[in-house]
Amino acid sequence: xxxxxxxxxxxxxxxxxxxxxxxxxxxxxxxxxxxxxxxxxxxxxxxxxxxxxxxxxxxxxxxxxxxxxxxxxxxxxxxxxxxxxxxxxxxxxxxxxxxxxxxxxxxxxxxxxxxxxxxxxxxxxxxxxxxxxxxxxxxxxxxxxxxxxxxxxxxxxxxxxxxxxxxxxxxxxxxxxxxxxxxxxxxxxxxxxxxxxxxxxxxxxxxxxxxxxxxxxxxxxxxxxxxxxxxxxxxxxxxxxxxxxxxxxxxxxxxxxxxxxxxxxxxxxxxxxxxxxxxxxxxxxxxxxxxxxxxxxxxxxxxxxxxxxxxxxxxxxxxxxxxxxxxxxxxxxxxxxxxxxxxxxxxxxxxxxxxxxxxxxxxxxxxxxxxxxxxxxxxxxxxxxxxxxxxxxxxxxxxxxxxxxxxxxxxxxxxxxxxxxxxxxx
Amino acid sequence: xxxxxxxxxxxxxxxxxxxxxxxxxxxxxxxxxxxxxxxxxxxxxxxxxxxxxxxxxxxxxxxxxxxxxxxxxxxxxxxxxxxxxxxxxxxxxxxxxxxxxxxxxxxxxxxxxxxxxxxxxxxxxxxxxxxxxxxxxxxxxxxxxxxxxxxxxxxxxxxxx
Numbered sequence: 001x002x003x004x005x006x007x008x009x010x011x012x013x014x015x016x017x018x019x020x021x022x023x024x025x026x027x028x029x030x031x032x033x034x035x036x037x038x039x040x041x042x043x044x045x046x047x048x049x050x051x052x053x054x055x056x057x058x059x060x061x062x063x064x065x066x067x068x069x070x071x072x073x074x075x076x077x078x079x080x081x082x083x084x085x086x087x088x089x090x091x092x093x094x095x096x097x098x099x100x101x102x103x104x105x106x107x108x109x110x111x112x113x114x115x116x117x118x119x120x121x122x123x124x125x126x127x128x129x130x131x132x133x134x135x136x137x138x139x140x141x142x143x144x145x146x147x148x149x150x151x152x153x154x155x156x157x158x159x160x161x162x163x164x165x166x167x168x169x170x171x172x173x174x175x176x177x178x179x180x181x182x183x184x185x186x187x188x189x190x191x192x193x194x195x196x197x198x199x200x201x202x203x204x205x206x207x208x209x210x211x212x213x214x215x216x217x218x219x220x221x222x223x224x225x226x227x228x229x230x231x232x233x234x235x236x237x238x239x240x241x242x243x244x245x246x247x248x249x250x251x252x253x254x255x256x257x258x259x260x261x262x263x264x265x266x267x268x269x270x271x272x273x274x275x276x277x278x279x280x281x282x283x284x285x286x287x288x289x290x291x292x293x294x295x296x297x298x299x300x301x302x303x304x305x306x307x308x309x310x311x312x313x314x315x316x317x318x319x320x321x322x323x324x325x326x327x328x329x330x331x332x333x334x335x336x337x338x339x340x341x342x343x344x345x346x347x348x349x350x351x352x353x354x355x356x357x358x359x360x361x362x363x364x365x366x367x368x369x370x371x372x373x374x375x376x377x378x379x380x381x382x383x384x385x386x387x388x389x390x391x392x393x394x395x396x397x398x399x400x401x402x403x404x405x406x407x408x409x410x411x412x413x414x415x416x417x418x419x420x421x422x423x424x425x426x
Numbered sequence: 427x428x429x430x431x432x433x434x435x436x437x438x439x440x441x442x443x444x445x446x447x448x449x450x451x452x453x454x455x456x457x458x459x460x461x462x463x464x465x466x467x468x469x470x471x472x473x474x475x476x477x478x479x480x481x482x483x484x485x486x487x488x489x490x491x492x493x494x495x496x497x498x499x500x501x502x503x504x505x506x507x508x509x510x511x512x513x514x515x516x517x518x519x520x521x522x523x524x525x526x527x528x529x530x531x532x533x534x535x536x537x538x539x540x541x542x543x544x545x546x547x548x549x550x551x552x553x554x555x556x557x558x559x560x561x562x563x564x565x566x567x568x569x570x571x572x573x574x575x576x577x578x579x580x581x582x583x584x585x586x587x
Contacts, residue, residue, distance in 0.1 A: 380473050393473040
């Protein structure tokens with residue numbers, strides 16, 4: 001899954017403007033009347049009116065509990081809910097039964113880590129002497145659950161280190177993926193560095209030793225065409241709210257067979273077949289992993305988000321974001337005293353650019369940018385180890401999406417140019 | 427005044443550079459628990475941290491030394507705190523902290539008393555920025571915690587009787 005300038009035609013200026021017309025929030029002002037420049041889509045994306053309308057329409061026509069009840073609303077709601085599963089499954093190239101709804105990607109990773117330390121996972125159960133491999137660029141959500149899983153099971157957690165350029169140090173991989181490796185869990189794209197990792201290469205090496213591959217696709221599925229089946233990963237997670245959808249819904253997508261071989265993690269209603277006072281049997285996946293009331297309205301809205309992305313075309317969005325990555329890198333590079341944290345070239349890179357402003361704390365950077373209407377993320381972005389790797393506690397991060405204009409980037413760069421002066425750093 | 431200037435008053439910009447009371451606090455220092463204590467405070471949301479060491483002489487704050495890593499608001503707030511509380515009776519220092527907290531929680535609605543707060547009134551603008559209030563209080567929280575540690579170490583009147 002490389003992302004280069006030779007692929008599809010990028011969205012042009014008029015197309016981006018037409019997209020922006022669908023996002024009411026992008027037209028507001030902040031602070032002293034500055035027009036909003038939203039460069040925090042890596043944290044959460046904004047929603048187009050089509051997504052908001054879909055949720056409203058569902059709430060005002062068909063809303064009810066799903067998979068129970070004989071009434072018309074129950075039937076319509078169940079159809080809408082399951083149609084959303086079909087749409088999302090097709091969007092990422094897995095069978096419909098391979099899509100489990102979760103609250104968010106974090107929950108999906110926790111479910112996998114918990115299931116893989118349960119003795120009932122059989123051949124997949126982690127044991128002392130086994131190894132779980134992650135990378136040094138993981139979001140805490142794809143690190144801490146594996147730390148806990150290793151602690152519970154006696155397995156050893158290892159990680160692929162990074163190069164100074166912000167890429168995986170692939171020279172180390174052959175030593176790190178070995179016959180003890182049972183799980184290789186890694187980000188498709190880093191939420192800090194923007195690095196797009198070589199999934200096929202890592203999957204091939206993991207498969208050669210029989211290890212499961214788990215992909216954190218939170219920063220890739222919203223921005224690139226992703227076919228999980230073609231990539232060959234065993235499981236992947238992503239979040240609705242980073243791909244024009246609502247909060248409160250995430251996806252755990254897995255290949256057929258894996259989910260049915262794993263024991264349930266959350267238990268209760270909806271995920272059982274037969275229950276006595278002593279015991280219970282469980283439904284097959286995906287329902288086995290969906291205890292309790294599911295995020296019905298959120299699934300309907302997420303389907304509308306996927307339809308929206310599909311209509312625009314993921315290949316064209318990716319091509320446009322490749323341009324934006326280059327613009328952001330060039331822009332940040334043009335400001336004195338600012339250093340990019342992550343790859344300096346736009347190849348195999350998302351339009352997420354983290355940076356350090358010499359002598360100015362990220363919180364203060366974010367505040368000055370906000371006064372100019374520019375919204376960026378500041379802090380450690382739930383990835384403390386990667387910051388430590390690059391010698392900082394925190395950073396500022398600009399992350400673009402399909403609705404980001406060239407003018408947005410120019411406004412951001414202009415405001416960034418004023419930061420050091422404001423704090424008296426020359 | 428722009429909203430940015432009302433947040434970053436000149437007092438704050440100056441103190442964020444001058445950092446009064448900032449010192450190297452040695453890891454292995456042996457402290458007399460009856461007069462000196464140290465507190466480390468960390469904001470996990472942004473990674474800011476500050477360590478404040480205070481020494482009491484009787485019932486006065488004799489010295490305040492601190493170190494840390496954080497934004498200009500947290501650095502300046504700790505610097506201003508140093509200037510305000512060194513040489514003050516503990517009770518007065520606590521009174522300043524109480525007023526300061528009230529000001530920070532006022533969401534821009536409070537009327538801080540400059541007689542009590544001195545230069546710390548410069549942080550009134552922070553109260554309009556909910557996500558920065560924690561920055562402005564971090565060093566003060568460390569001071570309060572260190573104070574409690576010393577008080578806990580000291581024998582009470584009841585113990586002595």
